[in-house]
Amino acid sequence: MPKIVILPGDGIGPEVTAAAVEVLREVAPDVTFEEHAIGGGAYDQYGDPLPPITRDALADADAVLLGTVGGAHNSPWNLLPRPLRPESGLLALRKLLGCYANLRPVRVQPGLEHLSPLKPELARGVDILIVRELLGGVYFDQDRKIEGDTAYNTMRYTTAEVERVAKVAFWAAEQRRGRVTSVDKANVLEVSELWRRDVTALRDRDYRNIHLNHEYVDSVAMLIVSDPSRYDVIVTENLFGDILSDLAAVIPGSLGLMPSASLGDGAGLFEPIHGSAPDIAGKGIANPAAAIMSAGMLLRHGLKRSDAANQIDRAVALALREHPTPDLGGKADTKTFTRAVLNAMGSPSVG
Structure with a gap:
């Protein structure tokens, strides 16, 4: 049974990652999920932006889904020594996984x-x-x-x-x-x-x-x-x-339309390229499209399930046309957009 490690991260990361996991559960019900901390939140909890408990969980992961890392420009995290800053956790994560090739589709x-x-x-x-x-x-x-x-x-x-x-x-x-x-x-x-x-x-x-x-x-x-x-x-x-x-x-x-995959010799890392957007964190209005499309890339490149990935891509494209989020000139909040993606795949529910 494939294991995906979820690293929600900081800012809007937990919100958009939750949306992506909801979609993954719909198209890949056999997959197991294990959530751990990274970034600023991990430093606050463990004193380390990539703590040992997270590193240990990555050892047997089949793929990693990451939210966002970092805070506002005036965040106390930015005053830390460089090795303890949230972004250092991300660099360490890439190196730990051996992800040497970053794929960013621009479509x-x-x-x-x-x-x-x-x-x-x-x-x-x-x-x-x-x-x-x-x-x-x-x-x-x-x-x-x-x-x-x-x-x-x-x-x-x-x-x-x-x-x-x-x-x-x-x-x-x-x-x-x-x-x-x-x-x-x-x-x-x-x-x-x-x-x-x-x-x-x-x-x-x-x-x-x-x-x-x-x-x-x-x-x-x-x-x-x-x-x-x-x-x-x-x-x-x-x-x-x-x-x-x-x-x-x-x-x-919009950066909300930009997924990515980082591939190497082990488990791949999949994440939206946008930042943590702390100014809108917790408001429920973040665009989860990039995170959901990153989940599609996870299925395609990480689990070799192209059919499921194509299903996600088609559903996101339909939801973008019919239920755009505020950054795209629309009014759909995070849950509304996620529900639209699930509806396009035949599921009416959002967790």
Whole structure:
């Protein structure tokens, strides 16, 4: 019986995660759930943003569903030493699970083009998958320091790290439209020269059916909002991927429409990309669509249940059209939207 570890986290995390679990129970009744703490709430309870009890539960998990981590900018959590801050719990979680490839789909739902800040003719039909390397680069390199009025971080990659995330991108492209854009800054950075060399060599060796294009990150930052339909799968390193995926998140019209999956050698991590939104936490108005779609990605990539994942995707698309939440210009609260998703799947109840 598959085991999913639920990490509701902070802010609106518990609300949107509860909605996603309700949907998962409907389409996967054989799955067991085990809930644990992470982030600021975990620090308050255990003095650790990723406490031992949570780490132990992850050891035999088949998948992990995460809510949100962190608080407001003026939260006391932000005054803690960096290793004790909520976000450090998230980084530690990714490293513990070995999740080196982050998949972020950027899709404009049919009939919802008007929500995008882009012109409808640009937004219509946008379907991009950003594959971000998640365990390397400046975020994880230990060669970092502040010394007086000087500070430095180091970006470092090995061929093995580049190849393993590129394989995920090429595999994804095989399931989609067969095009990969590798993003770097090879005209300036030696690490990007290695990245470009290794991605090209891998394609030429193992994925000759995939069309590979290389583009500089500054150019992609412009083109992803001015000509988004040019992209199918984008693969890039950690820092560039962080920035580009947040930029691309504006295209569908709301962060509440952006799920994600982080994959590696063990249990996958599935989470909405939006923040903890402490200003609306507890009000029952948070958009749970991204969390519910993340549950769909969990079924597809974590449990290999594509039919159930497709069922969730169709139900969410219908609910978005008929019962939009306040961030999408509608009035549906969290429970109303969740009920609409369940109704679309044939269930009238919300727990």
